Amino acid sequence: MERKIGKRIRNYREKQELSIRDLSGRTGLKEEFLTAVEENENYPSLGPLLKIARALGVRLGTFLDDQVSRDPLIVRLDERDQEMTMHAGGTAGFKYHSLGRGKTDRHMEPFFIEVLPETRDDTTLSSHEGEEFILVQSGRVAVIYGKEESVLEAGDSVYYNSVVPHNVRCVGDEKAEIYAVLYFPE
Structure with a gap:
């Protein structure tokens, strides 16, 4: 991909x-x-x-899209493929699994993301228009939002405006798994 x-x-x-x-x-x-x-x-x-x-x-x-839009779009767990790997500090840090691929008229980008321990020390902030919602499935993640940092555990969630500089990274030696929905205004 x-x-x-x-x-x-x-x-x-x-x-x-x-x-x-x-x-x-x-x-x-x-x-x-x-x-x-x-x-x-x-x-x-x-x-x-x-x-x-x-x-x-x-x-x-x-x-990201490879196919024509379907409605409703159903993504079965056993059909979910890793689509892309994003790097943090020069090493693979995030494995993204799109949950919206196939719905070409979407306005949100839903993902299942594996946040790898290699992201622990990366505090690089990013910002862009839109909003993000994250739900931690397993493990622990640190979320920097502006000057504030919070640690989230399984079951915790965060919703924020993406224009504020932010960062999401793994905490500890075990990977974390999150669901994230990103909204980008047109």
């Missing part, structure tokens, strides 16, 4: 006759970073991916 996302970004950029430099100007992201994304050397977190989607005039799900 990750290779497909980089290829899709390049295809949308080229269809609009934009250079990497043009896309960099629209997103505020470095040209080297964008080149690495397109060539699958580096996979962005959701913040930069959202900036790329907005700069290209598409919704985030455009990079």
Whole structure:
């Protein structure tokens, strides 16, 4: 899936006759970073991916969708596949499983996410338009929201405006599993 996302970004950029430099100007992201994304050397977190989607005039799900929309969309546990891995501090830190893939007219991005222990020390903050809701299924996660940090355990949830700088990371040596729903206004 990750290779497909980089290829899709390049295809949308080229269809609009934009250079990497043009896309960099629209997103505020470095040209080297964008080149690495397109060539699958580096996979962005959701913040930069959202900036790329907005700069290209598409919704985030455009990079994730492989099929025509279904209603209602049912995702069975045994059919759920890992779609992408996002990196924290240069190592794999998050494994994303889209729960909305196949519903092309969606306005939310629901995910089951494995938050790996490699994210423990990453306190890099991101911000973007929209809202996020997270429910911890297992393990422990730390959520930095602005200058405030909270530790959530299984059954705990958090709902926040994504424009405020934030970070989600694993606490401890065991991976955490979360359900997250992200909303990005049009």
